[in-house]
Amino acid sequence: MSRPLLAVSGLTKRYRRGDKTIAAVDDVSFDIRPGETLALAGPSGSGKSTIARLVLRLIEPDAGRIEFEGGDFLALNGAALRARRARLQMVFQDPLAAFNPRATVARVLDDPLRIHDVASRRERPRGIAALLERVGLSADLAGRAIHEISGGQRQRIAIARAIATKPSLIVLDEAVSALDVSVRRQILQLLLDLQREERIAFLFISHDLGVISAIAHRIVILDAGRVAESGDARAVIGAPQSAIGKALVAAAPKLNRTSTQGTADRQ
Amino acid sequence: MTALLSIRDLMVTYRRDGSEVAALKHVSFDVAASERFAIIGESGSGKSTLALAIAGLLPGSSKVGGSIEWKLPNLRLPHSFAPPSVLPDISPTRGEIGSLAANSSSATLEIGEGGDEGAISPQVGEMSGRTEGGATERRPSAIATSHMPLGGRDIGFVFQDPSASLDPVMTVGEQIAEVAHTHLGLSWSQSYARAKALLERVRLPDPDAALRAYPHQLSGGQKQRVAIAAAIAAGPKLLIADEATSALDAIVQAEIVALIRQLVAEDGMTLLFVSHDIALAAELAERIAVFRHGELVELGATAQIVATPRHAYTRALLDAHLGLDAEPLLQQAGASR
Numbered sequence: 058m059s060r061p062l063l064a065v066s067g068l069t070k071r072y073r074r075g076d077k078t079i080a081a082v083d084d085v086s087f088d089i090r091p092g093e094t095l096a097l098a099g100p101s102g103s104g105k106s107t108i109a110r111l112v113l114r115l116i117e118p119d120a121g122r123i124e125f126e127g128g129d130f131l132a133l134n135g136a137a138l139r140a141r142r143a144r145l146q147m148v149f150q151d152p153l154a155a156f157n158p159r160a161t162v163a164r165v166l167d168d169p170l171r172i173h174d175v176a177s178r179r180e181r182p183r184g185i186a187a188l189l190e191r192v193g194l195s196a197d198l199a200g201r202a203i204h205e206i207s208g209g210q211r212q213r214i215a216i217a218r219a220i221a222t223k224p225s226l227i228v229l230d231e232a233v234s235a236l237d238v239s240v241r242r243q244i245l246q247l248l249l250d251l252q253r254e255e256r257i258a259f260l261f262i263s264h265d266l267g268v269i270s271a272i273a274h275r276i277v278i279l280d281a282g283r284v285a286e287s288g289d290a291r292a293v294i295g296a297p298q299s300a301i302g303k304a305l306v307a308a309a310p311k312l313n314r315t316s317t318q319g320t321a322d323r324q
Numbered sequence: 325m326t327a328l329l330s331i332r333d334l335m336v337t338y339r340r341d342g343s344e345v346a347a348l349k350h351v352s353f354d355v356a357a358s359e360r361f362a363i364i365g366e367s368g369s370g371k372s373t374l375a376l377a378i379a380g381l382l383p384g385s386s387k388v389g390g391s392i393e394w395k396l397p398n399l400r401l402p403h404s405f406a407p408p409s410v411l412p413d414i415s416p417t418r419g420e421i422g423s424l425a426a427n428s429s430s431a432t433l434e435i436g437e438g439g440d441e442g443a444i445s446p447q448v449g450e451m452s453g454r455t456e457g458g459a460t461e462r463r464p465s466a467i468a469t470s471h472m473p474l475g476g477r478d479i480g481f482v483f484q485d486p487s488a489s490l491d492p493v494m495t496v497g498e499q500i501a502e503v504a505h506t507h508l509g510l511s512w513s514q515s516y517a518r519a520k521a522l523l524e525r526v527r528l529p530d531p532d533a534a535l536r537a538y539p540h541q542l543s544g545g546q547k548q549r550v551a552i553a554a555a556i557a558a559g560p561k562l563l564i565a566d567e568a569t570s571a572l573d574a575i576v577q578a579e580i581v582a583l584i585r586q587l588v589a590e591d592g593m594t595l596l597f598v599s600h601d602i603a604l605a606a607e608l609a610e611r612i613a614v615f616r617h618g619e620l621v622e623l624g625a626t627a628q629i630v631a632t633p634r635h636a637y638t639r640a641l642l643d644a645h646l647g648l649d650a651e652p653l654l655q656q657a658g659a660s661r
């Protein structure tokens with residue numbers, strides 16, 4: 058078995074709420090191997106997004122360790138942190154929301170190439186065209202404003218932005234949740250193709266067990282900031298052991314294409 | 325099957341940046357009284373437009389053609405009246421409320437035989453509360469010959485975002501009581517008692533505390549329970565839920581769907597369940613209408629739609645669903661560890 062790409066141990070993050078302190082993330086440990094997809098599942102408020110932000114070092118933990126690519130990720134700062142960050146990217150639910158809607162696709166993709174010195178100024182237009190092609194978009198899209206393009210295209214551009222710096226790990230927080238089912242499937246397929254070709258690992262956060270069972274190797278189920286259970290994704294989803302795992306599986310809408318769904322008055 | 329409403333050749337066009345968007349094109353179907361009816365389709369297919377058209381809540385800038393005919397047996401409206409008023413639980417951003425009737429000369433918005441009891445139908449002139457200064461003065465003559473059911477009283481509407489449909493500066497108890505007060509003509513203390521009973525019905529953990537709570541003090545799922553309580557407070561015939569569970573996590577979603585199912589059964593309401601999720605719709609609805617690009621592509625019993633879809637688009641939607649037993653894309657992609 059290969060060494061973990063990311064090893065998280067004892068991760069804890071507390072927030073003050075009124076005069077109480079709640080542990081949004083409470084002694085969480087997991088690891089991700091190169092080229093692997095680890096899913097984080099759990100009800101809303103269980104700590105998924107907080108873990109994403111901790112792993113990306115958008116916030117700092119109260120306790121715990123994060124090792125990334127063999128080094129102490131929490132010890133890095135300044136230029137060393139910036140350099141390592143190129144290897145760790147993110148895609149969120151509406152990742153282009155932070156941009157001016159009139160910004161062009163080229164502008165959005167130029168940033169990572171420039172900031173991380175991936176391509177010289179002269180090479181960048183070509184780099185942008187190549188990125189668009191990598192995510193299944195036409196190079197003509199470069200001149201379009203991001204408000205003019207569809208949700209699926211926006212998510213492809215967010216993925217192009219994430220892969221621009223050749224990361225080994227991408228954190229995806231509900232990245233396909235807002236997409237229509239057919240588009241969602243295409244985006245998942247794109248992620249899998251990228252993973253296979255470039256051996257990128259994913260920390261894939263989703264509340265949708267159907268999506269998780271389609272693309273994740275392993276799963277960690279969270280409940281109130283703690284790990285409730287973890288293991289092979291399809292095994293856990295097929296036979297959950299924890300109360301929260303069972304509740305999540307029971308709650309997932311099921312499509313029974315052979316029978317008399319909808320006729321029975323089940324409660 | 326007795327129809328509650330008959331939609332014929334419904335067309336809705338929005339005007340945006342000088343161009344026209346046809347959101348619904350020649351849509352015709354009936355909804356039976358007391359059935360659970362789902363409207364599904366991908367985003368932009370016209371689902372919300374249809375729900376708003378049925379509730380009489382389309383923005384004034386929209387153009388409407390065709391007809392929506394109501395058959396409400398117990399509804400008696402002695403006079404023609406203004407376009408449907410603002411629902412108490414309408415999002416504040418929907419302040420621009422027009423109505424199907426007001427925008428469409430061709431719409432026939434008649435009710436069936438006037439019933440013999442007006443128990444839940446006070447005169448329109450008695451409406452008060454947040455409908456004040458709203459739609460009541462608006463183009464009342466446009467529907468002088470026809471009647472519409474009244475939003476909030478005959479139709480309850482639950483939106484995706486409960487925060488948008490609840491007033492942040494009113495307590496939960498006041499908001500629900502106001503609906504009962506406005507539409508049922510109850511006194512304030514009666515209305516408040518009804519609000520408490522409704523909070524118990526939607527199974528809020530501590531109804532007494534919830535009565536005095538403000539929306540921001542509640543979780544997303546709790547807010548949606550409150551929005552449902554407000555929507556059913558006047559005992560509507562029709563409950564419209566437009567993506568009402570889409571922003572909730574799977575567990576809360578399942579609870580809210582179970583709640584809607586129970587309330588609809590207990591009160592004999594007709595349910596119009598709008599969702600992008602065909603699997604979720606199939607768990608709840610008896611019939612499903614599939615929309616695409618503003619057109620009704622297929623309508624049938626849930627079992628038929630799910631097991632033997634006739635339209636290729638319906639099949640594509642079913643195929644795209646990723647269930648727990650879905651073929652892993654991983655294997656298809658041949659990814660290896």
Ligand SMILES: Nc1ncnc2c1ncn2[C@@H]1O[C@H](COP(=O)(O)OP(=O)(O)O)[C@@H](O)[C@H]1O
Nearest residue numbers: 072073081099100101102103104105106107108
């Ligand atoms: N910046 C913050 N301040 C206070 N509490 C927070 C903050 N971020 C998250 N929380 C709390 O931490 C818990 C976990 O939140 P989150 O990680 O967003 O959960 P999830 O993504 O699983 O829905 C929740 O109770 C949330 O309210």
Ligand SMILES: Nc1ncnc2c1ncn2[C@@H]1O[C@H](COP(=O)(O)OP(=O)(O)O)[C@@H](O)[C@H]1O
Nearest residue numbers: 338339340345347366367368369370371372373
């Ligand atoms: N108020 C509006 N003004 C202009 N266009 C609108 C408005 N509301 C909806 N549309 C357009 O009408 C079409 C149908 O939208 P909608 O009914 O919201 O679909 P759905 O609910 O299925 O996502 C879309 O093209 C949408 O952009």
Ligand SMILES: [Mg+2]
Nearest residue numbers: 102105106107
């Ligand atoms: Mg989250």
Ligand SMILES: [Mg+2]
Nearest residue numbers: 371372373567
């Ligand atoms: Mg909609």
